[in-house]
Amino acid sequence: MQAVLNAISDPTRRAALALLQGGEECCVCELMTRLNASQSRMSRHMKMLQDAGLVIGRRDAKWVRYRRNRDLAPEFAAVIDAVLAAERPLEEDMA
Template identity: 65%
Template sequence: MKDPVDILSALADPTRLGAIRLLWDGEEHCVCELMRKLGASQSRMSRHMATLKVAGLVIDRRDAQWVRYRRNPALSPAVAAVVDAALALPVTEKAEEIAA
């Protein structure tokens, strides 16, 4: 199991939490879609996704020039419960700005 500090740190950033919110549907999402929906540049989004990947929350797959991300299907029930709890928290103004 990954270090709880890595998991909680990964979820602490509004852009990363927004990405997790989008990826939590279990489907693959292209980095271009995440960039557009979260208002992030390609380099910024890539850094955020790398953090989520290191924390073990997402996996990726290269598709030509794009990278597609999805929820890590091998997450332990305990880690999935932590993410579910984070996603259940009320969305703050800052998170709404990012998601808009």
């Protein structure tokens, strides 16, 4: 549980999870463009999410494509969904 909480404690990692929420698969280059992050920073964030079991990486030629882990324990998935849902209204208020 600690690794999951650490992984979702960062706004960039939460934003990456939100982009992968609907089953979309993204490579680091797509995530860095959409989240305005450097390649090395985004790769470190995705490694932390992968180490926590929240995302799965799939090698595709020279890229690694990430997707949300569909086999995540339901209680962890519920926590992540609740955190992302609670954050959405805050983002809309700031826009």
